[in-house]
Amino acid sequence: MSVEPRPTTKTRRNPGSQSALRQLNQQRIVETLLGTGPLTQAEISRQTGLSTATVSNIVKIMSDDGLVSTTPTTSSGRRAVSVRLNSEGAVAVGIDVGRTHVRVIIASLDYRIIAERAVPLPLGHLAIEGVEAAARLLNELLEESGLQHSAVVGAGVGIPGPIDSRTGTVIQGAILPEWVGINILELLESALEVPVYxxxxxxxxxxxxxxxxxxxxxxxxxxxxxxxxxxxxLILGGSPHYGHYGVTGEIGHATIFEQGMICRCGNRGCLETVASTAIMIELLSRGAPEPITTEDIVRLAFERDPATLRVIDDAGQAVGRAMANVANLLNPEVIVVGGPLAELGELLLDPIRRGLIRHAVPSVGESTQIVMSSLGNRAEALGGATLVFQQQGIHSAL
Amino acid sequence: MSVEPRPTTKTRRNPGSQSALRQLNQQRIVETLLGTGPLTQAEISRQTGLSTATVSNIVKIMSDDGLVSTTPTTSSGRRAVSVRLNSEGAVAVGIDVGRTHVRVIIASLDYRIIAERAVPLPLGHLAIEGVEAAARLLNELLEESGLQHSAVVGAGVGIPGPIDSRTGTVIQGAILPEWVGINILELLESALEVPVYxxxxxxxxxxxxxxxxxxxxxxxxxxxxxxxxxxxxLILGGSPHYGHYGVTGEIGHATIFEQGMICRCGNRGCLETVASTAIMIELLSRGAPEPITTEDIVRLAFERDPATLRVIDDAGQAVGRAMANVANLLNPEVIVVGGPLAELGELLLDPIRRGLIRHAVPSVGESTQIVMSSLGNRAEALGGATLVFQQQGIHSAL
Known part of the structure; x- marks a missing residue:
């Protein structure tokens, strides 16, 4: 059955390619400047091990892109060039598009929030409406902050659905069915007039x-x-994990009950059919005078309504069981729970933890921390700004 | 609930540290030499963007370690130093320890097998017996190949069980219970007298x-x-994934039947209780005059024995269901199936594929390739040799 092993040509990462090398070298220079503050080109060369010619070329490109400023100076009596990162000369935009809102954040290179605003969107809005609202919001925030549009190095946009990176489209199974199949990247780039990720x-x-x-x-x-x-x-080995074509983290479709309810993905008994806010609302609205909301679930839980606590407990244990499979596979250090139920705190964490410990390999169950997100509803937009820095090689992976 | 986001200090990867930088630079030099053949130091400097001083320092260290040879030459009429990788001056050893065998492979820097041999071990052997057998085998192979012991840059050893990287010990749940809790790294390093991974x-x-x-x-x-x-x-984003402390890939303990058989991990209805060769042997030995073996399963399947085919089909579908969760989470391009049943080919792949497609998100189920391993029973030892190259920074991640 075995074939003769053969040597591999290592073409994938193409470490010798000039553009990959330049990006790697630029990352080194940015990290060095972030760590130390302004340096001369000669000092950058010494601290990075890069040749002075390499440093000089890359500083020129970064200066043209507005990422650094250079000023003449002297060092040990000689003429030199001092290089400084432009913290507000170049900003990134993070945008979070939800089912019923859009949020825009403007962030500086050194991870400060310069401006932030969210506006509501109607449920079932078209993709173009969400995109236009984001563009309006961005222009307002830029004006109020006294920033030029040209200072925006890019926008990172979060979409609530799986995105096929081969086509740049949201694929079926998204929470926004109106967005499925649309080339969202083109739409955003033409409305925002900046590079979009x-x-x-x-x-x-x-x-x-x-x-x-x-x-x-x-x-x-x-x-x-x-x-x-x-x-x-997923953050794995220090970097976001995207897999083969970007459809990762679909834990909502882990089978929990082999013969369970039909899921919107076409399978049965998926985690989403037992633990999403949609199913919790459906279960708790039965017999209620009018349909309840996610906010009602949080309120009723703190009022210790027995049915609400039971639904949260069952949902939490199912999430914990799915997390056990994830933890057995990936051995994460921390699992962070976010979304509109994060306010429940221990009421939701406790059953998740029980489900995790019950179903995980003992050593993994005991050592995996589970906590609630502390970034609230701005986490996705903040991540969008980070995405811009990373994609442009301004910061290394993490 | 939200706190003010704060800037992060990027200490984790510590890209500025001298040893990390040197290893990165050494990788660049090795990759360049592997791609082009011998080069002068000045040529290496031009092709990598590293300063001539950096190249000269690293070449000196690599030469002292036996990884490269340097010879005086001339380039454009000037004196220069030509640098060449030593393909057999430095070799790596891959060792695979199984329940009933140990295999040793000696491999060169350019991925050629120089020597290879396997010997049987008694079932239930002590860790020290396996280690001593590996050391004897290594010395025999070195002598037969005319290699000095000093040419071995390290040994990569595969153990059939989860290894806690915090302690260097095999943790409970291993297939070799006699090895649990022993500091296998120390044992191996003292027997083999080379750096061990x-x-x-x-x-x-x-x-x-x-x-x-x-x-x-x-x-x-x-x-x-x-x-x-x-x-x-797991190979994710081009690199092996180890997680927080090395206990990854424990898919054998994914819950398949909530109220199923008790598993050796202490949970119930784990994948191993329905799809391991151990349970297949147990199921098929019932009523047989004497216990069957894994080889019997393969033979009976090709003879189209109905009970054997049914057991393989049920096991395959359960593996496919577990793979669906893995694929939904990680979006791999390829899943490779190995182990002693790989010879079954389509008889095992077909039910795995059905289980995958039944339980995965449709786009993921359709696009994930599943194939049998073509490296046979030498895969683990070959991977051991690769591990040495990677851990020593001789080749970059992939």
Whole structure:
């Protein structure tokens, strides 16, 4: 059955390619300047091991892009060039598009929020309406902050659904059915007039945890967003994980009950059919005078309504069981739970933890921390800003 | 609920540290020499963007370590130093320890097998017996190949069980209960007298697929080993995934039947209780005059024995269901199935594929390739040799 092993040509990462090399070298220079403050080109060369010619070329390109300023100076009596990062000369935009809102954040290179605003959108809005609202909001915020449009190096946009990176479209199974099949990237780039990077909202939530959140030292983190759908964003080995074509973290479709309810994905008994806010609302609205909302679930739980507590307990244990499979597979250090139920705190964490410990390999169940997200409803937009920095090679992976 | 986001200090990867930088620079130099053949130091400097001083320092260290040879030459009429990789001056050893065998492979820097041999071990052997057998085998192979012991840059050893990287010990749940809790790294280093890197056998199987196997261009690959236990090795974003402390790929303990059989991990209805070779042997030995073996399962399946085919079909579908969860989460391009049942080919792949498609998100189920491993029973040892190259920074991640 075995064939003769053969040597591999290592073409995938193409480490010798000039553009990959330049990006890597630019990352080194940015990291060095972030760590130390302004340096001369000669000092950058010494601290990075790069040749002075390489440093000089890359500083020229970064200066043309507005990422750094250069000023003549002297060093040991010689003429030199001092290089400084432009913290507000170049800003990134993070945008979070939800079912009923859009949020825009403007962030500086050194991870400060310059401006932020959210506006409501009607349920079932068309993709173009969401995009136009985001563009209006961005222009308002730029004007109010006294920033030029040209200062925006790019926008990172979170979409609540799986995005097929081969086509740039939201694929079926998204929480926004009106957005499915539309080339959202083209739509956004023409409305925002900046380079746009799109990603799934849970991925951006994960990215925010390790850049803006309290988990900056964590290499392996799972961000679980429990909402109308359930999805996860993965930080693995220090970097976001996108897989073959970007459809990752679809834990909402883990089979929990082999013969359970039919799911919108076409399977049966998926986690979403037992633990999404949509099913919780459906279960708790039965017999109620009018349909309840997610906010009602939070309120009723704190009022210790028995049916609400039971529904949360069952949902939490099912999420915990799905998390056990994830933890057995990936051995994360931390699992962060986000979404509109994060306010429940221990009321939701406790059953998730029980489900995790019951179904995980003992050593993994005991050592995996589970916490609620502390970034609230701005996590996805903050992750969007980080995405811009990373995609442009301004910061290295993490 | 939300706190003010704060800037992050990027300490984790510590890109500025001198040793990390030197390793990165050494990788660039090795990759460049592998791609082009011998070069002068000045040529290396031009092709990598590194300063001539940096190149000269690293070449000196690599020369002292026996990884490269340097010879004086002239270039454009000037004196220069030509640098050449030593393909047999430095070799890596891959060792695979199984329940009933140990295999040793000696491999060169350019991925050629120089020598290879396996010997049987008694079932239930002590860890020290396996280690001593490996050391004897290594010395025999070195002598027969005319290699000095000093040419061995390190040994990568695959162990069939989860290894806690915090303690360097095999943790409970291993297929070799006699090895649990022993500091296998110390034992191996003192017997082999070379730097040793240990890893789970499924991880090394995955590494072999993307370095020695036909999947060198694949960034996201899952290697599933079906044997007495069931485990997976993960190549994610082009690198092996180890998680927080090394216990990854424990898919054998995904819950398949909530109220199923008790598993050796302490849970119920785990994948291993329905799809391992151990349970298949138990099921098929009932009523047989004497217990059957894994080889009997393969033979009976090709003879189209109905009970055997049914047991394989049920096991395959359960593996497929577990793979659906993995694929939904990680979106791999390829899943490779290995272990002693790989010879079954389509008889096992077909039910796995059905289970995958039945339980995965449609787009993921349709696009994930599932194939049998073509590296046979040498996959783990080959992966061990790759591990040495990677851990020593001789080759970059992939």
């Amino acid at each position: 799109i990603d799934n909202d849970a991925n951006l939530g994960a990215l925010a945890q390790v850049t803006w959140g309290p988990h900056s030292t964590i290499s392996d983190l799972i961000f679980v967003k429990i909402g109308s759908g359930i999805g996860a964003g | 240990i890893d789970n056998d499924a991880n090394l199987g995955a590494l072999a697929q993307v370095t020695w196997g036909p999947h060198s261009t694949i960034s996201d690959l899952i290697f599933v080993k079906i044997g007495s236990g069931i485990g997976a090795g």
